[in-house]
Amino acid sequence: MALILLGISMPHWLSSKNVGLGILMDIMEENPHGNTLLIMAFSIVMLNTIRALPFYIGAIMLGNALGEKLQRNWLRLAIPLAVIPLTYAIINLSIKSNYHFGIPAVIILLCIILVQLLEKGRLGLFMKSLILVQILFGVQWLDEVPFLTRYGFGHGAISTKVKKWAIEIGFDQALSLYAIVLCSIFLINAFILMGFLVRWRIVQELHIIKLEALEARSDKEVLYLVHDLKTPLASIEGLISLIGLYNKHERTKEYCRSISLSISSMSEMISEILYKSHKSCCSLKSLVDYTLSSRLSGTDKKVNLELPDQPETIKIWVNKIRMTRAIVNLINNAFDAIEGCPEGKVTIKAKTYGNQILLGVSDNGKGMNEEEQKKIWKAGYSTKYQSGIGLSFVHQVVEEHKGTVSIESKIGQGTTIWIHLAGGNNDEDFSY
Template sequence: MYLSLFHQPLDKKERFFMGTHKNNLRGLYLYSGIILLIFSIYYPLTMRNIWFSIIYKIKDAILLGDSGYLILGSALMSFLYAVKNSMMFLGIIIIIYYLKTEKSFKNKKLISAFIVLIYYIISMILVDFPQEIITTSASLIICLFMYDKLFNETSSFFIIFIMSFQVFFAFEWLNIMPALSIYNLGQSDIPYSIKTASIYLNSQAVLNFSGFAFFLSLFLLAFSTAMLYNSYSKNMKIMKDNYEKQKELQEMKSKVLQNRINNEMKTLVHDLKTPLVTIRGLSSLLSISKDERKIKEYCERIEGSVDKMNEMISCFLYENSRQSIKVEELIDYVRAQIPLEDNSIKIDIIVSDSLPNLYVNKIRMARAIMNILENAIIVPCKQDHKHIILEVKNCDFGISIMVKDNGVGINNEEISKIFEIGYSTNKTSGLGLWFVKKVIEENEGKIDIISKKDEGTTVIIYLPSA
């Protein structure tokens, strides 16, 4: 009842609200991306005082003859450009993320190029701000490449911003290198002024070295950031997948164990009927009998039935509960549970004479043997009739219980995995033989499997005598 409540299909109203929530979320991404692009256009205007401070540092470098002010000015300029371009890139990524949810947009590289083109056209129309087209375009292409190869849709926008900032920051340092002026890098006002001042101070080598050093270190840092985050994301995905598989396995294990408990309870309830019927019959006789000898006999039989019921309940409730029982009693208990309705399956039960008693949990051991028999029953068979042999005899260890079938057999590679939780050759839960081995080891026994492909499988249980 409770499960059905949680698994009912969503009605139209619920689907409508879920669809509305998704649409609102997509709309939020679109508006956020547009706002970032607009802010990155007007961002330089909000930082006029800082831009002027760069000019003052260039002036101080010339007046004091200290090229260190040029490096400080270069760092500040590169930082401001990097922030501006990173906001632009993040806005593009967020818009791409939105557009990818629309079926009509699939080529994100084409979308990116179109957005960048529109961005620069609007930027030049609205704001008279110098642009370093070459370095900005190169860094933008690299950022898009790294995003495409090393990130995915579940990546953090913050990490993407950090990576892009490092790339843009690195490439902005190329604009202040006098050696790259011949390639038309750093032709806007501030980078050109810094390089002119370095010529006046005869410190071109300092700027070339500083620019390249910062470029290389920041670019490698950006690449390392992307690689580390990519590795982290993959590891987290693997951990999540493993957790989900483990969770599914645990749920499957719980369900199968619950089913096993239910089956054991049904068997127990069925077996409890016999002593209960005995007690009821004897109690009826007690009420009409006046023979003290008979009354004593009936009381002893009632007490024996109660002890038998108590023993069965203890075996069911306590896994470590064990009693000394006859082998015949265990096999008879198994025989009563064999659900054989298929006439094409023949089961022979052979029990040797003079077998020692066993000290086991009868209920759980019977379920373990039944598990092996059930596997033998359901396994495919290439012959017209399936023949299963259950043989119990003496051995050096105590007794051996052999279940042999003429099914299709098991590969050698599968035999080594057959006792693992979740592994099955019959598309079942894969907990049967794991349970069998667990029960046998709890009762100080051993289990062995011998199988040949297309010839059949033999399972042998070894149990010590009481």
């Protein structure tokens, strides 16, 4: 909206006199010359492009924002089609000169629609602006072609004078050729650039899809392998039981019981890996300890802890393996955020509110702006040159636990991502 308002105000303070067109017109009156005429034509096109650019970009941004917010893709096309002609009308009501909405403006609108249809939300604002500048600059040259006047081109006061002078001094064909060549160059370049950028984005998307497919395949192969482990474990457990039955030595029986407990624990872990819905009750302390041993084993990195008193008494109903993987992903992101910070630190935090537990991973890194905070949960999004799969996995795991995720982040102060889960003090607190 600000850009649209800027575009409406620009003709009031950026007029033809401000860019020296008045001086050039006086020169043409006294000594008509083709070179002066070309300079005038170039100045008019540049002035019209600069004045039109803000409200064209503003209309596109408004359409994209409303289309995304309301989940209506057709608004990405409808808003510019409505706003741009309306802006011309408002400008004409506010100034004396005729801010002509002619065939070039219609062509530009058609080009915008074509760009929106072809890029399908793949290009950012900067790239769209770069393409739009070239379209505006190229199409505006058609206003300076004398023989196109009868078809609705160049009815503005200055453009009309330029074409009149060109005909009077016999420079109309040269001006037409010059304008058409420049128009063609900039339009072709705009669409080649758009094609290249869209293709580059498609290649990136395909790369992300391949990474996700590769990860899914790897996970499936691991699941098959883990499933196969159950058979030898069952055999070992059976043999240990037989040894305990036939051996009367108390020390041997004790060893057999310890081995049997270890096998049961391993079998429980395998069940958690194999089945997402498999959950068990564990203490907050055991979950944090298991996470730290999984992430920090074999490294010299340190994670600070801010846990409530007696964390061993706080119980959580979780799939321990999958929740650990989710928290480890958050820890990895936190270490990435403090990379290069001499005083960077990563902290695991926990809070309790009644039967709800908030488990968070915090860093004091660079932080994120609001736009990044909205995008981080989408599969494929990453602020680094990585696949961007980790945080979408975290969101998936938390949803499996009927929990939610929230984020607190400020630029220059760091980020904390909170996992909200149901908790309790004993097994009876969990109804599911």
